[in-house]
Amino acid sequence: MSMIQVNELKKSFGSEAALRGISFEVGKGEIFGLLGPSGSGKTTTIKIMTGEFKPTNGDVNVNQFNFRQFGKNEYVGSLGILSDKSSLYDRLTVKDNLELFRKLYNAPKGSVEKVLKAVGLEDEMNKTVSKLSKGMKQRILLCKAVIHRPAILFLDEPTSALDPTTTERIHDMLEELRDDGTTILLTTHNMDEATRLCDNVAFLYQGVIQDSGSPSALRHKYKRxxxxxxxxxxxxxxxxxxxxxxxxxxxxxxxxxxxxxxxxFPTLGEVFKKVTGKELV
Structure with missing residues (x-):
C-alpha cells in the first residue's frame, strides 16, 4: 500500500525552478530517505507535503489525501513533523510542552513519559525549555512530532547536533515506529544514518531525482x-x-x-558523488 505518491512534481519560485518534475512512492511502514545537498529541493518537497507550499505542477497524494486537501484537520492530525520551523514554548517545562501537544492530538496518558524515556530525557521533564541545550531541544521536538504515533512522519535532518549515543537512541525509536506501521520520510546529510534506517532512498540534485533504490542496491550498482x-x-x-x-x-x-x-563497495555518499559529481554536503 502506497502512503505517499508523488508524480511529476514541479515547484517554481518566480523564474527559479526548485523541483523539475520528480516522481516517487513510499509504502506503508517504510523509511524513505530524500538525499541531496543544500538547495537541491528536499525541504521544498516536504513543505509541499505538509501543506505549506502548493505545487506548480504535478500531483501529490499522502495517506489518501490529495494536496488540495492538505489543509483538512484529519490530514494534519495524521502527520508528525520535525522541520527547521518546529518550536517549543521556552517558558514552559518539558512536560508541560509535551502534555499540551498530547492533549491537542488526543494521545493516551503516559505518552509524555514514554517518548521522553525513548530519547533519554525522562529525568529532564520538569526543566524549563529555555534552560536546555540545543541537542536536548532537538530531542524534545522529535518527541513532540511522534507523541501521537502519527501515520506519516516527516523529518528534516532529525539527528543534526546530536551526539552518537543519542543518535543511536533516536534511530531505535524510528525503527520501532516503522515496525509499528508509521511511514517515515526523512532528509539527512548523514549517509551512515541513511544506510542504516532507509528502506529506499532517492538522490535529489538540482530539483531532479538522479537515481533511487535501496541503499544496498545502489551501492552494488555503482561498485567497481x-x-x-x-x-x-x-x-x-x-x-x-x-x-x-x-x-x-x-x-x-x-x-x-x-x-x-x-x-x-562504495558508501552511499560515494555513490551520490558518482551519480552527481558533487559531494553530499
Missing part, C-alpha cells in the same frame, strides 16, 4: 570490480577481480605481507 590490497609497509595496490587474475587473488589470502583486502 576491483580489489584493494594494503601491504605491511603501507603500500596500497588495486587489481581487477577477473578470471585472468584468479590465481594471483587466491595467493593474496596466504601472503603475510598483505594486511588488508577490500573490494570496491
Amino acid at each position: 570490480n576491483e580489489v584493494h590490497l594494503t601491504y605491511r609497509d603501507g603500500t596500497v595496490k588495486t587489481t581487477d577481480r577477473t578470471e585472468d587474475n584468479k590465481a594471483a587473488l587466491e595467493n593474496v589470502l596466504f601472503n603475510e605481507d598483505i594486511v588488508d583486502v577490500r573490494t570496491d
